[in-house]
Amino acid sequence: LKSFRIDLIKRKDFKGNMETTIIEFKSSNEAQDKKITEEQLHLYALGHKELTGEKADYIRIYILQDKENDKESNKGIPKKLDDNHLIAIEKKIRNVVTDIRNKNFDRICKYSICKECDQKALCSGFLKSKADKTK
Numbered sequence: 001l002k003s004f005r006i007d008l009i010k011r012k013d014f015k016g017n018m019e020t021t022i023i024e025f026k027s028s029n030e031a032q033d034k035k036i037t038e039e040q041l042h043l044y045a046l047g048h049k050e051l052t053g054e055k056a057d058y059i060r061i062y063i064l065q066d067k068e069n070d071k072e073s074n075k076g077i078p079k080k081l082d083d084n085h086l087i088a089i090e091k092k093i094r095n096v097v098t099d100i101r102n103k104n105f106d107r108i109c110k111y112s113i114c115k116e117c118d119q120k121a122l123c124s125g126f127l128k129s130k131a132d133k134t135k
Contacts, residue, residue, distance in 0.1 A: 006044045021058040037061050042089040
């Protein structure tokens, strides 16, 4: 299983104002769907709030330079984090926990999702999704 941790928490902006930004660094080789990374950052923000009592102000994704293709880094634009993001991710976590406790493990069978799953070697849904992709 993968373990996750916050890459960087920045406490001040460039003008010296106090604000908290949770930052995730990705190489262009490991870049995943932006929506998934934002959801990951919302999860980190919820954990940060639970551990520190502080709500982060922003999330930000940096895509680091790809030396092979000599692309410039994508420093991303900070996205404002609001209470609705934290409420939504907490609700999603509670729903997943409920599904696990109730042994509700529906297969997704969608190759774009299944190819990244840690359990694909155990799941016949991955093989089905892979076959469907080739059609």
